[in-house]
Amino acid sequence: MFRETITHAGGHTTGTANESHASYLLRRALRRGCDVEATRTGGALITWTVATFKPHADPRILARAIELAPEVPVRTFTDTMREDLALIEATPSARYELVDDRRVIQGDVWQLPPFVTARLRARGLVVEDAHAGILRLSLTARLALLADRHRTHTTAPEGWHRPAADDRYGSSGLNRPGRRHGLLHGAVSAALCSCGELEAVGGDRDEARRHATAHRRAVAAAFITAELGARTP
Incomplete structure (x- = not known):
């Protein structure tokens, strides 16, 4: 889930956006020629300008923006976290399993221990397909990793x-x-x-x-x- 802040002519409007809506906003922004940047906390900043033409006034160029900030911001990645997320991203069959009544993330030939699984879930870095039971990286994780790779x-x-x-x-x-x-x-x-x-x-x-x-x-x-x-x- 993201906090959505829209900067417009009347000031600022805030709300919430789930992952699906945030993805839609990013796709629409790109189609409309807006500028988009990923943030290292796992969000995104969409910016564009509009021109105003009022009678008896000079035309002005005004800045507009939509900021998507994750409700659980991503902190600094460690090398181990990068490796764990890369494993999940590269494994289409990654899923949750119970081992001794503790939840773990299971791949084809690898397994993440319970404390790592709990940390990734708590930080909102992985999401589960409710129907297929397959894990994938959340949009928050992917945006944060993108910003992390391009510092x-x-x-x-x-x-x-x-x-x-x-x-x-x-x-x-x-x-x-x-x-x-x-x-x-x-x-x-x-x-x-x-x-x-x-x-x-x-x-x-x-x-x-x-x-x-x-x-x-x-x-x-x-x-x-x-x-x-x-x-x-």
């Missing part, structure tokens, strides 16, 4: 610095009266992702952040298309 950051610009000793041209003229006392200013910043697929360079840190945001939105769109069956225009 972006930007590097700090070099700022004011002295050119390298062997740079005969970088400091040319900088020591003249009124100049910068031999210093150069570097504003370049790189955007990187833990997935290793993003290595973009921006003229400044704001531009690098835009590269990082675009990457997170791109992987979220790919996830919604592949995992939730969205169809883009």
